[in-house]
Amino acid sequence: MKKDKKMIVCFLTPALFMFSVIFLYPVLRTIAMSFFQVEGVSDAFSTWKFTGLDNYITLLQTPIFLDSMKNMLKIWVYGGIAVMLVSLLFAAILTNGLAGKTFYKTVIYIPNIINAVAMSTMWITAIFNKRFGFLHNFFALFNSDLAKTDYMSGSIKFWSLLVAFCFGSVGYYMLIFMGGIERLSPDMYEAATIDGASKVKQFTRITLPLLRGVFKTCLTFWSIGVVGFFVWSQMWSAPLASELSTTTPFVYMYNITFGTQGNTFRNAAMGAAVGVLMAVTVLIVFFLINFLIKDDDVEV
């Protein structure tokens, strides 16, 4: 198809141009920037001062950054386990011939299509408000002391944030798991039923092992999502711009590069170093997932 060369070039150029401007050039510049000392985001290249690995070394000795990494790890591990278990459970229930399946999965997915700012406002007010929230009213019903809990302060704050975030994520991973389960051949289950395997046994012995590939996809998406954790953290620290208990590396990077109220310390190159560290983290997780989970089965 030699004569279509012109068409290939014409059709591909706009997409490649956008890709270069929005992704390729920025990535290269961010990597380069992380090895220099740069104060403002838009400072010209001529004002940059090469400092080697200094930014990374300083970063790994900054308590706020290390705390933000710890928060991110907690979200990844605790949130990840909860979301994967619940969505897998829901997927198993819904693919079992439950009446009203379409209704259930539509409603469970709803939080995913609602703006995160709107969604978190709902959680903060309707559920967690200490005066009129659902949890307050629920515990007040039993005259329990728990009704006095303030979910938006102290050490509980992180957990209320995590619960709200995970609740919304379930629908998405549930749909991916359902897609994987529905692609498995019904013959296997028929054979297993004839051989006398219970539903639970069928799930643990047939469904789970065959879902490895799907599980890998979910873990990858989850990791990418957690690295991008930003808006929920900002909502939970409002009216402050950020707060230690809910700060993630993304929020930390935003604070040091774009500056927040009452904080004049700005260091763009350090922000770039945070970005590179996050990208490397995703890469490592990605390789670990691929190394640990071998998939020779259903691919999503």
Place this chain on the structure above:
Amino acid sequence: MKKQKASTLEARKQLRMLPGHLVVGLWCLFTIGMLAWIVAASLSTSPEIMRGEALKFATGFHFENYINAWTANNISVFFVNSLLYASCTMVGSLAISAPAAYVLGRYVFKGNKLVRNGFITAMSLPQIMIILPLFSLATQASLTGSKFVLIFIYIGMQVPYTTTFLISFFSSLSSVYEEAAAIDGCPPMKTFWKIMLPLAQPGIVTVGIFNFMNIWNEYFLSLIFASSEKNMSVGPGLKSVLTAMQYTGDWGGLFAAVVIVFLPTLVLFLCLSKTIISGITAGGVKG
């Protein structure tokens, strides 16, 4: 008689799955309850909400909350902005991605695999990796604070995802159409516009909806590139309403604003849930 037997059998089966119904049902009830409470609160006065009486409507329905939110809280501006950003991005990214996906999906040429892999890598790249140089580019071109720069970045951001999604659609089409068109003397570019693009319509609709919703719900880029309220989209806009609420104490107006922000995507989703859900289940790609 037979039908009756089948229905009792089905009823018994559903009864056996009662724990399943209970678990999933409670989860759904919680979600619907939360949305319903917000809508109820958006029609109540602030003192009623504070007393926890949002569901009583003792003083009737207060639709003026919506008028307040729409005008005084500037939601109208954010709403129109988001509509503009989402529509332009939807059209723009399709215009760029559909032709690219077509040649990537149907032609064998050097670099094809490389481009595809580049797009997939771009999809999993954390936004913090690209935001700083983009901001400096925009400053150098003195474009910060204009709507154009945000639209341009949004379109570029959606290109890898849109292209990757459409590649699988184009490669699943039969080559019979192109062969027939070639025999009839139709040039390949015309074949694409007149024959192949209409055939890929289901995929284009699905990915278009996803892009619209993604941009409607986008937060970070709008926060960085829309420095003033007149360019803000609904995400950062709603957050500024929330911040202002601490001083005005207008809870009713806040909830009305929340409803206005989530209603478009909710209605879109409920109308097109079948398309959207099958798009996610089949592709396993972020929507």
